Amino acid sequence: MRRTAVADAHAHIGRHPSATGISIRRTQRAADACDYPVMFNHATATEVVIHEPHAGRYALHVHRNAEVWTWASAIAIAAELRRELMRRPRARMLVAGGDTPASVYRALSKAPLQWDRVDVALVDERWLQPDDPDSNAWLVRTHLLQHHAAQARFEPMTQPGRRIEEAVAIASAHGLQPASVAVLGMGSDGHLASLFPRMRDLDRALDSRQPYVAVDASGCVGAQQWSRRISLTPTGLRHSRSRVLLIRGREKLDAFEYALASGDVESWPVLLALGDSFEVPLQIHWCA
Numbered sequence: 411m412r413r414t415a416v417a418d419a420h421a422h423i424g425r426h427p428s429a430t431g432i433s434i435r436r437t438q439r440a441a442d443a444c445d446y447p448v449m450f451n452h453a454t455a456t457e458v459v460i461h462e463p464h465a466g467r468y469a470l471h472v473h474r475n476a477e478v479w480t481w482a483s484a485i486a487i488a489a490e491l492r493r494e495l496m497r498r499p500r501a502r503m504l505v506a507g508g509d510t511p512a513s514v515y516r517a518l519s520k521a522p523l524q525w526d527r528v529d530v531a532l533v534d535e536r537w538l539q540p541d542d543p544d545s546n547a548w549l550v551r552t553h554l555l556q557h558h559a560a561q562a563r564f565e566p567m568t569q570p571g572r573r574i575e576e577a578v579a580i581a582s583a584h585g586l587q588p589a590s591v592a593v594l595g596m597g598s599d600g601h602l603a604s605l606f607p608r609m610r611d612l613d614r615a616l617d618s619r620q621p622y623v624a625v626d627a628s629g630c631v632g633a634q635q636w637s638r639r640i641s642l643t644p645t646g647l648r649h650s651r652s653r654v655l656l657i658r659g660r661e662k663l664d665a666f667e668y669a670l671a672s673g674d675v676e677s678w679p680v681l682l683a684l685g686d687s688f689e690v691p692l693q694i695h696w697c698a
């Protein structure tokens with residue numbers, strides 16, 4: 411049976427505990443695990459860094475540059491989908507919006523998978539119609555649902571004439587199905603999906619038993635001009651078998667480290683992706 415890129419990365423590693431208590435694992439040939447048209451020499455391009463106190467909660471894949479980050483992230487996501495398709499008739503994937511994941515989605519769209527057996531849904535959406543270039547649906551259609559991935563089945567949340575309550579109910583009904591992977595983004599303020607630090611609706615979203623809620627992010631800088639949104643909840647995230655967090659830039663890595671140090675979910679909702687209830691660690695892919 412074919413191994414996943416991430417599994418191979420872990421299988422081929424040599425482990426070097428450092429003086430700081432951070433152990434660094436150097437990957438070798440992780441990209442060989444996937445029959446992608448791999449366009450870079452992946453060997454020794456990536457380090458997996460695990461802060462020991464959080465071992466088992468997350469692994470941080472540090473990539474040498476944006477190209478390696480793009481392809482390694484896409485390969486890791488494709489491997490999750492492939493593994494699911496080997497076991498089940500369909501695979502479900504949740505995807506984030508924002509600017510960061512566009513190149514990963516373009517690379518992923520070329521993965522040789524049976525995309526007609528893949529369902530794609532959003533982690534969150536701004537309350538915009540799907541043909542609005544600022545909507546997350548537009549991002550997904552433009553960058554992910556291309557090439558092979560054009561065969562995937564996409565569930566946009568918004569539609570002309572659909573009220574926000576209906577959109578939430580429909581997304582929540584679909585969101586009860588298990589997803590093989592949730593592709594997540596994070597704002598520099600530590601927001602996850604559309605769960606913003608100290609947002610007025612945050613407690614309700616955190617306590618919700620539904621996979622999605624409508625939120626009012628007025629006053630939250632990270633929400634930019636789109637304060638009305640629909641977001642995945644912690645309940646919704648628990649329906650994903652694996653989580654991949656895509657971040658780039660020193661500012662976001664620093665924010666993540668502040669979040670870990672603080673441990674305060676209301677100030678750093680990204681911590682929800684780490685929760686103790688998950689069976690597999692969060693896989694973070696980062697480059698400068």
Ligand SMILES: O=C(O)[C@H](O)[C@@H](O)[C@H](O)[C@H](O)COP(=O)(O)O
Binds near residue numbers: 595597601602604
């Ligand atoms: O609709 C949104 O704004 C997003 O889904 C959001 O949660 C995003 O993932 C982060 O804000 C990161 O966005 P950037 O990649 O643009 O920094």
